[in-house]
Amino acid sequence: MAKAKTKPARFHREGMEVSIAVSHAVQLARAEAIAAYPITPQTHIVEHLSSLVADGQLEAEFINVESEHSAMSACIGMSAAGARTYTATSSQGLALMFEILFIAGAMRFPIVMTVANRALSGPLSIWNDHSDIMAARDIGWLQVFVKNGQEAFDHTVMAFKIAETPSVLLPMIVNLDGFILSHVVEALEMPDQELVDQFLPPYSPRHVLNPKAPVTMGAFAMPEIYTEVKMKHQVTLTNAAGRIQEVWDEWGQLTGRQYYPVERHLTEGAEILLLTMGTLTEVAEIAVEEMREAGLPVGLISLRQWRPFPFAALRAAVGDAKLLIVCDRALSPGGAAPPVLAEVRSAFYTQAQRPDIIGYIIGLGGRDVPPEAFKDIVAKAREEVTTGPTQEFHLYGVRG
Amino acid sequence: MADVTKLIHKYLRHEKKFPHVWCPGCGNGIVLGALIRAIDRTGFSKDDIVLVSGIGCSGRMSVYVDFNTLHTTHGRALTFATGVKLANPRLQVIVVMGDGDATAIGGNHFIHAARRNLNLTAVIINNSTYGMTGGQYSPTTPYGARSATSMYGNVEHAFSIAELAVTAGAAWVGRGAVYHATLLDQLMEAAILKRGFAVVEVISHCHTLYGRKNLLGGAAEMMRAQKEAAVRVEKAATMTPEELASKFTIGILADRDLPIYTQEYRKIREAARTALAGED
Ligand SMILES: Cc1ncc(C[n+]2csc(CCOP(=O)(O)OP(=O)(O)O)c2C)c(N)n1
Ligand code: SF4
Numbered sequence A: 001m002a003k004a005k006t007k008p009a010r011f012h013r014e015g016m017e018v019s020i021a022v023s024h025a026v027q028l029a030r031a032e033a034i035a036a037y038p039i040t041p042q043t044h045i046v047e048h049l050s051s052l053v054a055d056g057q058l059e060a061e062f063i064n065v066e067s068e069h070s071a072m073s074a075c076i077g078m079s080a081a082g083a084r085t086y087t088a089t090s091s092q093g094l095a096l097m098f099e100i101l102f103i104a105g106a107m108r109f110p111i112v113m114t115v116a117n118r119a120l121s122g123p124l125s126i127w128n129d130h131s132d133i134m135a136a137r138d139i140g141w142l143q144v145f146v147k148n149g150q151e152a153f154d155h156t157v158m159a160f161k162i163a164e165t166p167s168v169l170l171p172m173i174v175n176l177d178g179f180i181l182s183h184v185v186e187a188l189e190m191p192d193q194e195l196v197d198q199f200l201p202p203y204s205p206r207h208v209l210n211p212k213a214p215v216t217m218g219a220f221a222m223p224e225i226y227t228e229v230k231m232k233h234q235v236t237l238t239n240a241a242g243r244i245q246e247v248w249d250e251w252g253q254l255t256g257r258q259y260y261p262v263e264r265h266l267t268e269g270a271e272i273l274l275l276t277m278g279t280l281t282e283v284a285e286i287a288v289e290e291m292r293e294a295g296l297p298v299g300l301i302s303l304r305q306w307r308p309f310p311f312a313a314l315r316a317a318v319g320d321a322k323l324l325i326v327c328d329r330a331l332s333p334g335g336a337a338p339p340v341l342a343e344v345r346s347a348f349y350t351q352a353q354r355p356d357i358i359g360y361i362i363g364l365g366g367r368d369v370p371p372e373a374f375k376d377i378v379a380k381a382r383e384e385v386t387t388g389p390t391q392e393f394h395l396y397g398v399r400g
Numbered sequence B: 001m002a003d004v005t006k007l008i009h010k011y012l013r014h015e016k017k018f019p020h021v022w023c024p025g026c027g028n029g030i031v032l033g034a035l036i037r038a039i040d041r042t043g044f045s046k047d048d049i050v051l052v053s054g055i056g057c058s059g060r061m062s063v064y065v066d067f068n069t070l071h072t073t074h075g076r077a078l079t080f081a082t083g084v085k086l087a088n089p090r091l092q093v094i095v096v097m098g099d100g101d102a103t104a105i106g107g108n109h110f111i112h113a114a115r116r117n118l119n120l121t122a123v124i125i126n127n128s129t130y131g132m133t134g135g136q137y138s139p140t141t142p143y144g145a146r147s148a149t150s151m152y153g154n155v156e157h158a159f160s161i162a163e164l165a166v167t168a169g170a171a172w173v174g175r176g177a178v179y180h181a182t183l184l185d186q187l188m189e190a191a192i193l194k195r196g197f198a199v200v201e202v203i204s205h206c207h208t209l210y211g212r213k214n215l216l217g218g219a220a221e222m223m224r225a226q227k228e229a230a231v232r233v234e235k236a237a238t239m240t241p242e243e244l245a246s247k248f249t250i251g252i253l254a255d256r257d258l259p260i261y262t263q264e265y266r267k268i269r270e271a272a273r274t275a276l277a278g279e280d
Helices: A018-028 A043-054 A068-080 A091-106 A131-135 A149-164 A193-199 A223-255 A280-293 A311-318 A339-349 A371-387 B002-010 B028-042 B058-064 B077-087 B099-105 B107-116 B161-168 B181-193 B207-213 B219-229 B261-279
Strands: A011-017 A033-036 A061-064 A085-089 A112-117 A142-145 A172-177 A185-191 A262-265 A272-276 A298-303 A305-307 A323-328 A356-361 B049-053 B068-071 B092-098 B121-126 B172-177 B198-203 B230-232 B248-255
Touching: A011 A018, A018 A043, A018 A112, A018 A149, A018 A172, A018 A185, A033 A043, A033 A068, A043 A061, A043 A085, A068 A085, A068 A091, A085 A091, A091 A131, A091 A223, A112 A131, A112 A149, A142 A149, A142 A223, A149 A172, A149 A185, A149 A193, A149 A223, A185 A193, A185 A223, A193 A223, A223 A305, A262 A280, A262 A311, A272 A280, A272 A371, A280 A298, A280 A371, A298 A311, A311 A339, A323 A339, A323 A371, A339 A356, A356 A371, B002 B028, B028 B058, B028 B092, B028 B121, B028 B181, B049 B058, B049 B077, B058 B068, B058 B092, B068 B077, B077 B092, B077 B099, B077 B107, B092 B099, B099 B107, B099 B121, B099 B161, B107 B161, B121 B161, B121 B181, B161 B172, B161 B198, B161 B248, B172 B181, B181 B198, B181 B248, B207 B219, B219 B230
Parallel strands: A033 A061, A033 A085, A085 A112, A112 A172, A142 A172, A272 A298, A272 A323, A323 A356, B049 B068, B049 B092, B092 B121, B121 B198, B172 B198, B230 B248
Antiparallel strands: A011 A185, A142 A305, A262 A298, B172 B248
16 A cells, blocks of 8 residues: 555644544534434533534434434434434443344445443443443444544544445444543544545435335345345455455545554564454553563554454464464353454464464453553463463453 | 431441432432432331332432342333332332433333333432433423533423323322422322322432523522422412413322232233133
């Protein structure tokens, strides 16, 4: 990919809460219809959008419906009627949408949703982890994670373009860590409306509810056809990876910020790799830099694209590293491994040359993860390589 | 005054769970006081009572009291309570919800609980907004009112919770306000003692969010407004719709003896058993 040589002066820098930045991304993307129900820590995004709509700064319909189940249902209706549709939720709200999430995926509505990741009850917790989105792993949506406010902004704008591509037509989730990211103030660079308009043309839906040209949506599938529909969904979702990269490249040309499904930090010559997602990545970067200075051959890879799972990019990023430490922020009680570890392990199962793969679950329900935690995990994992595996995976820092 | 405080303390988990999260002046504290005084007068022991709550500022109530408590999810308090009551009908089940809990996300459960008529007591604190999440408009936010999601005025129309309960078939329905503390005590007691689904709607205030956005003053001003807008049910019967336009009624809106779900079910089972025995 060619890097942007000169950056046009069509941006401005501003400090703001990341939630507000996301709502500005939705505004610049000219979303036309928004339905949501409030839940901490998603509230600021939707509140700000409601004001932008009321102020006349965003030409859109806004409705604060009576639950998340209703919100996702209304979004499907909005998208079926041809509107560029947006919503945001978190935790219990995502769980309550569950039934409808699959419908949006299977009916191929390019809805864009922000999930401000928060632990699922119980016990009741309003703080961050990834248990909400990991429970919704198989809903048939495109899914990415972001690590800072700039990425949250960028990926929100790009999600509309990716989702609405005629060969894709799939809903997309941008995951951002609740509070840790949603509620911090960051300086970020925002493009002007003209630039976003050039990047993202108006949505022209292929199939819409239209009295002049009626269509049937949401029809019944007999056993003869159900499997084929599922296959089509699977193939389309997997193939969307190409389009995702294309859109990211185009954004990279415009802004100088280039994104990849798996990103690397100090991986050159690294024998040990940490793998993180979301905001943990920035914390792990600090730890990795310090470990490198201390002479340890440690690097970091982060998984930006979660669906479709980037098998090839992951294998390429891991290269010939000897030890891969996968950090999950969710548990799969009674399962083979936490969600990310399970997928990473299966990505390497077929490979002749593969690293030792050790999994740590960290940062559940808002438990703080300082850089020291990563150093400690690396030390423990190195020891485990010499002594042999003690467990399928580890829950880090359990007290008592 | 000292006795009142002592009485309330008897029922609080005051060593563990305080300070509470409510804003100074919030109506939730008055509702909690009324509930405790009413329970004390009914003579039930602490262990006879199950306090079930949803999620919201109001939902925190179950955390502070020394009864059997069940803190559930947003909107589902009544369904958890339905399960408790069916599994152990001896328990006296009281459900505390916010207007969002009871009429937005849990609105479906509310009308069905009223129709089904289990022996439950539902206390709904109506503060016209979603307090816990920052004051967005709820199904009881008045038309035109400002909220975090309607900065220029709400375009939807509000539910009247008590009237909704009457129409949905609740056996007993009362409405009070936190200003009218004595009446509230009486309504709570009557609702707990009523056999059948009993609803107490409590008009309360969220001065921190709703009050501030709508320039309604602090807690004291908002309570004074309750005093001015409240009309006794008996008096309202003599007033015209125009006179009642900006008012709300307080008192008992419905009190009827309706068949209770658990009793009806027992009857069916007995009838079926007799019929089957006759076939032998
Ligand atoms: C499924 C789900 N959606 C949203 C929320 C976020 N939430 C918590 S409390 C609340 C509203 C509270 O309003 P209300 O029920 O009126 O109670 P109040 O806080 O005003 O007492 C919301 C939307 C949640 N906890 N669960
Ligand atoms: S936010 Fe409103 S409802 Fe919640 S405790 Fe404060 S005053 Fe009461």
